Amino acid sequence: MGKYGWLDSHAHLSDDTLFDRIDEVLTNCDINHVDRILTICLTFEELGKAFMLQEKDARIDIAMGLFPTDTHLHTEENFKKLEEVAKDPRIVAIGEMGLDYYWEKDPIKKEAQKEVFKRQIEIAKKVNKPVLVHSRDAAKDTYDLLKEMNHYGVMHCYSYSVEYAREIIKLGYTISLAGPVTFKNAKEPKAVAKDVPLDKLLIETDSPYLTPEPHRGEKNEPAYVKHVGEYICELRDMNQEELQQAIHENYNQLFLK
Numbered sequence: 001m002g003k004y005g006w007l008d009s010h011a012h013l014s015d016d017t018l019f020d021r022i023d024e025v026l027t028n029c030d031i032n033h034v035d036r037i038l039t040i041c042l043t044f045e046e047l048g049k050a051f052m053l054q055e056k057d058a059r060i061d062i063a064m065g066l067f068p069t070d071t072h073l074h075t076e077e078n079f080k081k082l083e084e085v086a087k088d089p090r091i092v093a094i095g096e097m098g099l100d101y102y103w104e105k106d107p108i109k110k111e112a113q114k115e116v117f118k119r120q121i122e123i124a125k126k127v128n129k130p131v132l133v134h135s136r137d138a139a140k141d142t143y144d145l146l147k148e149m150n151h152y153g154v155m156h157c158y159s160y161s162v163e164y165a166r167e168i169i170k171l172g173y174t175i176s177l178a179g180p181v182t183f184k185n186a187k188e189p190k191a192v193a194k195d196v197p198l199d200k201l202l203i204e205t206d207s208p209y210l211t212p213e214p215h216r217g218e219k220n221e222p223a224y225v226k227h228v229g230e231y232i233c234e235l236r237d238m239n240q241e242e243l244q245q246a247i248h249e250n251y252n253q254l255f256l257k
C-alpha cells in the first residue's frame, strides 16, 4: 500500500439510499481504502445530514448547490441561503450545478437553467471556491457559459469528447470520470481517460447512481470508486499508487487549499 488510498470526488451520502445504511457504506470505504469522499448536497436538509456525517467521519468533505432540473428549489430564499452557507469553511465547493437538456427541451426553461447556473457561479466566485458542473446534452451552452463566467472547478461525470475535454481544461476545469468509463460500450470516456493530463483528472462514483462494472445493476456506493480507478490505471497503463497520488494532489489543490 502506498501513502494514499482511493478518493471519491462526487457522492451523494445524504441520499436515503446511502444514508440509511451509512455505517456499512463507510466501513466498505475502510475495507477498500477510500480515504476521502466529497459528498454533494442538493437541499439544505441534505446539507444538515452531511454536517452530521462529517462530525463522525473526518474523511468527508461537503459541497452544496442547486441542481438544474430541481426548479422548485430555485427560489430567492434558497439563493440567499446558499450565499450564506457558501462562506462556511466546512463547504469546500459549490455545486453540483449546471445544465441538463436531456430532461429539458423547452428553450425558455433552458434559459432559466442558465440563469440559475450563472447565479451560483457568482456565489462561488465571491467566496473563491470551485464549482462542480453537471452537464448533460448541453455541451455548447455549458462551454459558452463557463467561458463567459471565467471561474474554475470540476466537470463531474464527464461524458463528452476528448476534444471538448481539452477545451474545457483550458478554461480551468478538471475532468472527473465516473462508472461509465468501465462500461463495455462507452468509447468516449475511455478515450478521455487516456487523454486527460494527469494533473487534470479526478475520479468519482456519483453514487447512488451510475454503478461501475463489475457491480452494474446494483446500487452504487463510494467504495466502488476503486473499480473506476483500477480501470483507468489499466487504460493508462500506470500503477495504482501513481494514480492515487495524482488524484489526491489534484483534489487537495482544488478543495483543501
Ligand SMILES: [Zn+2]
Binding pocket: 010, 012, 040, 096, 206
Ligand atoms: Zn451528482
